Amino acid sequence: xxxxxxxxxxxxxxxxxxxxxxxxxxxxxxxxxxxxxxxxxxxxxxxxxxxxxxxxxxxxxxxxxxxxxxxxxxxxxxxxxxxxxxxxxxxxxxxxxxxxxxxxxxxxxxxxxxxxxxxxxxxxxxxxxxxxxxxxxxxxxxxxxxxxxxxxxxxxxxxxxxxxxxxxxxxxxxxxxxxxxxxxxxxxxxxxxxxxxxxxxxxxxxxxxxxxxxxxxxxxxxxxxxxxxxxxxxxxxxxxxxxxxxxxxxxxxxxxxxxxxxxxxxxxxxxxxxxxxxx
Amino acid sequence: xxxxxxxxxxxxxxxxxxxxxxxxxxxxxxxxxxxxxxxxxxxxxxxxxxxxxxxxxxxxxxxxxxxxxxxxxxxxxxxxxxxxxxxxxxxxxxxxxxxxxxxxxxxxxxxxxxxxxxxxxxxxxxxxxxxxxxxxxxxxxxxxxxxxxxxxxxxxxxxxxxxxxxxxxxxxxxxxxxxxxxxxxxxxxxxxxxxxxxxxxxxxxxxxxxxxxxxxxxxxxxxxxxxxxxxxxxxxxxxxxxxxxxxxxxxxxxxxxxxxxxxxxxxxxxxxxxxxxxxxxxxxxxxxxxxxxxxxxxxxxxxxxxxxxxxxxxxxxx
Amino acid sequence: xxxxxxxxxxxxxxxxxxxxxxxxxxxxxxxxxxxxxxxxxxxxxxxxxxxxxxxxxxxxxxxxxxxxxxxxxxxxxxxxxxxxxxxxxxxxxxxxxxxxxxxxxxxxxxxxxxxxxxxxxxxxxxxxxxxxxxxxxxxxxxxxxxxxxxxxxxxxxxxxxxxxxxxxxxxxxxxxxxxxxxxxxxxxxxxxxxxxxxxxxxxxxxxxxxxxxxxxxxxxxxxxxxxxxxxxxxxxxxxxxxxxxxxxxxxxxxxxxxxxxxxxxxxxxxxxxxxxxxxxxxxxxxxxxxxxxxxxxxxxxxxxxxxxxxxxxxxxxxxxxxxxxxxxxxxxxxxxxxxxxx
Numbered sequence: 001x002x003x004x005x006x007x008x009x010x011x012x013x014x015x016x017x018x019x020x021x022x023x024x025x026x027x028x029x030x031x032x033x034x035x036x037x038x039x040x041x042x043x044x045x046x047x048x049x050x051x052x053x054x055x056x057x058x059x060x061x062x063x064x065x066x067x068x069x070x071x072x073x074x075x076x077x078x079x080x081x082x083x084x085x086x087x088x089x090x091x092x093x094x095x096x097x098x099x100x101x102x103x104x105x106x107x108x109x110x111x112x113x114x115x116x117x118x119x120x121x122x123x124x125x126x127x128x129x130x131x132x133x134x135x136x137x138x139x140x141x142x143x144x145x146x147x148x149x150x151x152x153x154x155x156x157x158x159x160x161x162x163x164x165x166x167x168x169x170x171x172x173x174x175x176x177x178x179x180x181x182x183x184x185x186x187x188x189x190x191x192x193x194x195x196x197x198x199x200x201x202x203x204x205x206x207x208x209x210x211x212x213x214x215x216x217x218x219x220x221x222x223x224x225x226x227x228x229x230x231x232x233x234x235x236x237x238x239x240x241x242x243x244x245x246x247x248x249x250x251x252x253x254x255x256x257x258x259x260x261x262x263x264x265x266x267x268x269x270x271x272x273x274x275x276x277x278x279x
Numbered sequence: 280x281x282x283x284x285x286x287x288x289x290x291x292x293x294x295x296x297x298x299x300x301x302x303x304x305x306x307x308x309x310x311x312x313x314x315x316x317x318x319x320x321x322x323x324x325x326x327x328x329x330x331x332x333x334x335x336x337x338x339x340x341x342x343x344x345x346x347x348x349x350x351x352x353x354x355x356x357x358x359x360x361x362x363x364x365x366x367x368x369x370x371x372x373x374x375x376x377x378x379x380x381x382x383x384x385x386x387x388x389x390x391x392x393x394x395x396x397x398x399x400x401x402x403x404x405x406x407x408x409x410x411x412x413x414x415x416x417x418x419x420x421x422x423x424x425x426x427x428x429x430x431x432x433x434x435x436x437x438x439x440x441x442x443x444x445x446x447x448x449x450x451x452x453x454x455x456x457x458x459x460x461x462x463x464x465x466x467x468x469x470x471x472x473x474x475x476x477x478x479x480x481x482x483x484x485x486x487x488x489x490x491x492x493x494x495x496x497x498x499x500x501x502x503x504x505x506x507x508x509x510x511x512x513x514x515x516x517x518x519x520x521x522x523x524x525x526x527x528x529x530x531x532x533x534x535x536x537x538x539x540x541x542x543x544x545x546x547x548x549x550x551x552x553x554x555x556x557x558x559x560x561x562x563x564x565x566x567x568x569x570x571x572x573x574x575x576x577x578x579x580x581x582x583x584x585x586x587x588x589x590x591x592x593x594x595x596x597x
Numbered sequence: 598x599x600x601x602x603x604x605x606x607x608x609x610x611x612x613x614x615x616x617x618x619x620x621x622x623x624x625x626x627x628x629x630x631x632x633x634x635x636x637x638x639x640x641x642x643x644x645x646x647x648x649x650x651x652x653x654x655x656x657x658x659x660x661x662x663x664x665x666x667x668x669x670x671x672x673x674x675x676x677x678x679x680x681x682x683x684x685x686x687x688x689x690x691x692x693x694x695x696x697x698x699x700x701x702x703x704x705x706x707x708x709x710x711x712x713x714x715x716x717x718x719x720x721x722x723x724x725x726x727x728x729x730x731x732x733x734x735x736x737x738x739x740x741x742x743x744x745x746x747x748x749x750x751x752x753x754x755x756x757x758x759x760x761x762x763x764x765x766x767x768x769x770x771x772x773x774x775x776x777x778x779x780x781x782x783x784x785x786x787x788x789x790x791x792x793x794x795x796x797x798x799x800x801x802x803x804x805x806x807x808x809x810x811x812x813x814x815x816x817x818x819x820x821x822x823x824x825x826x827x828x829x830x831x832x833x834x835x836x837x838x839x840x841x842x843x844x845x846x847x848x849x850x851x852x853x854x855x856x857x858x859x860x861x862x863x864x865x866x867x868x869x870x871x872x873x874x875x876x877x878x879x880x881x882x883x884x885x886x887x888x889x890x891x892x893x894x895x896x897x898x899x900x901x902x903x904x905x906x907x908x909x910x911x912x913x914x915x916x917x918x919x920x921x922x923x924x925x926x927x928x929x930x931x932x933x934x935x936x937x938x939x
Binding site for chain 3: 001002003004005007009016032051052053054055056057058079080082094095096215226240241242244245247248250251252253254255256257262274275276277278279
Binding site: 318346 | 608628629630646650659660735737738739777830833834836837838840842844852854856865867868870873874875921922923925926927928929931932
C-alpha cells in the first residue's frame, strides 16, 4: 500500500539566494532513489510537503516545470521553524519531499484561450512552473496570446531574474515586470500590480486569468479583472492555508467543505464566491 | 434562607438595574441548561435576556473567565464568592479595568460535584429539579432526592468566601463561611519520597486528553499565548507522553500560585475527571505559609509573587 | 445472514472465544470509567449506556507514531524516514460498539479513505478488525441517533449486531466477514433472532426524541447559514477548549509533530482541535479563523453542512450525545442544529 505520509528522500543539489534580503532561497533537489522522480509526476500548480527529519514539514508550491527533468525546484521564504532550518542547510544535505499534492492549474481546459498570468511577490513560484511549461515548443501552440504581469516591492525582491529577462526577449509572451516605487538602476515598469494589470489586460473574450499573490494584491486585482469583464469562472486563483497532512484528512486547511490541500489549492473565483473567506 | 425562586427574581432585578443604570452593557449570568443538572452561561444584553437568568446548584462555570476578553466593555457579573475573588484578581493583575466591572455578588451555599452525584446515583438521569438544599432526580421509572450537602464540590466544603463582601452589591442572605482547608492530606504527600510523589502525580494526570478545558475554564489563564501553545521555542511536546502531560499540569499549578481562588472551574470542566485543583492547592498552601496571603479578597492588594521589595528575603539565591 | 443465540450461562465462553487469534476490545471499567479497551473476557459489561470515550481511538489513537529516522552516518539511510506500525498490525475484534459510534467510524472511514488518498495507518487497523455492535434498549437522555439518520439498532459500520436478550445475547451477521467470523465462535447456538430484534428495535426507537429537522440546512447555500446571527450567541459562552472535539466519534483532525532524540527522531500525529487558534494560524501570523466565533461556527458547519455535502447527505454528527454531556458550558449541538435550520 502506498504511504502518502512517507517522504521521498532527496539531496539538496543546489541552494541559491534569490532576494537581496536573503529571506528567499531556491532549493534544487535530486531524488536519492531511482524511480522516485517518476512517482513524483506533477503538473504546474501542484505543491509538495518539504520534510526535514526531526523538524517537520511545510507545504510549498513546486517552482520547477515537469519538463525540467532530473530535479525539482522550490523557493522558500524564511518564516517559521522548518523554513529557517532549511535556510541553514548545506548542499549535499538529505531531507524529504512528499507529493505531489493538490490539483494543478487547469491547463488542459484552458487550451485555445489567451492567458493573463498575474504574480505578486514570492507567490510567483508555481507561475514560473506554469510559464516554463507553456513555453515548451510542444505546448505553446495550444494557447493564444500569453501576458505575464509580475510585481514586487523593489527590484531586490524579484525572483528568477535570469528567467524573466529571457522571456522578455521572446515574442510569444508579453512580460511586464513592475516594482512598487522608483528605485535606482531600475529601468522597468513602476506601479502596483492591479494598476499594471488594468493597463495591459487583454480583452476578456476567450481569456482566462491566473492569479497568485499576497491577499492584498488579490483583493485589488480581482475587481480590476471583474471590471474588465472577466467572468468569475475565468479567474483562477491558488490559495494557501495552514496544512499538515496535505491529504484532506487532518482538517485544518478547509475553506467551507473544500480542503485547500486536496480539493485545491487552485480554485476559480466562481467557486470561492460561494465559500467563507477563511483563507 | 431565601428560596431559589426569590433569589432568581433578585438576580434578574439586579441585572436589569445594572443595564438600565448604565453600570453595564452586558450582564454575565446563568441560564437554564438544555440537559438535566446543567446551566449555561448567558450574556444578557437586554431586559428580555435578563428574564432568562437563573441561579442553580450546578453553576460550575466561573463567569469571570469571560471578563478579560470583554475588558473594553462595561460588564456586570453575577458572581459566587470564588468568582468575585477571580474578578478581583484580574483587576489587581491589570487584566480588566476596575471601572469596567460591576460585581453582583450572590451568597453561595456551594455547588454540586457531578462525580460525587454520580457515585450516589449512577442511573441515567432524564430530568432534574432543585431547591437550595436538595437535588431532585428523575429517570426511567424512578425518582430520588439527594441532599446537596452530601455531594458538594471539595472546594466548596472549605470555602472561605461564601458571601462576596467585596462585591459592588450583594443580593440574597449572607451565609457564613466554611472551616478553611487544613491541607492535612498535603502533609502526607509531602512526607512521601520523590519517586512516590512522581508516581502519585503521574497517576493523577494519566487520563489527560490535553484538551486544555481546565486552562480555558480558568479565569487566571488569560495569557494570549499559553506556554503549551508556544512554537518557537516549543517548550512542550504535544503527544500523550506522560512527562509532557505532567509538566503541563505542574507548570499551570506554578503559574496560578498565590492567584488561584479555588473556584473549581478547572475540575468541573475536565472531561475525564482529573483533580486538577490539587496542583493549585499545593501552591495555595505554600503561599499562605510564606506570605500569609489569600488572593482575591482585596481590590488593592497585589499578589506576593508579582511584587518586589528591596528587603525581600534573598538567601535562597546562591 | 447468520443468526445465533448466546445464553447467559455461555457468555464467558463466547467472550473467551472472541480472543482466539484476535485482540479483544470491549467495554470494560478502567479507573472508574467504562472504556472501549483491551478486555479480559471475564469482565465485559453488556449493561451500560455507552463508553466514556468513543471507539475511534482503536483505529486512530490520540498519539500515533508514523515514522522514524536515525542520524548515524555509518548506517544505511541516515535522515531517511522509515514507516512505523504498518507491519504485523493486530487483528482485533471490537465487541459492544453502540450503533451510533459505528456510524461515526463510517464517517471517519470516508475521510481517512477519501476520493484521492488512503491513510494506511487507519486502513490497516480498520479493515483488519471485526466490529460487533450492541444495540441500545434504553437510549440515554442525551442521545439522539434517530434525529441524525441512525437507529439504536442501526447496522451501518458493523459486521455483527448483537442485542441483550434474557441476560444473554442474540446475534446476527451484517457482513460476509461477520457471518464467517460467527461460525468459529464458542457458546453460540443457532436461533431465529430477527423477530426479536425487530420488536426490540421498534420499542427502542419509540423512546428516542423527535427528529431534528435539517431540511433547511440541506437546502440553504453555505453562506446563508454562515452569516446567520446566532453564531455570536453560541460563541459568547464557548470556552474554545477542545472537549467536544476530543470526545466526538467523528472528529478526526490531527497535528503532525516531529520529536528528536540524540540518535534520530520520530514523526507522530496527535489529535488536534479546530477550537484552538493555533490550528489554522499561518506561519506569517495571519489567521483565517481569528476569533471564537469563526472557530465555533467551523465545528458545527463541518458536522452539519460540510460533511453532508461531501458524504452524500450523511450527517457528520451521529447523535451519541457525548459533547452535549461533556461541554463545560452546555453548548448543545441539537440546539445549534435547530438554529441553523430556522
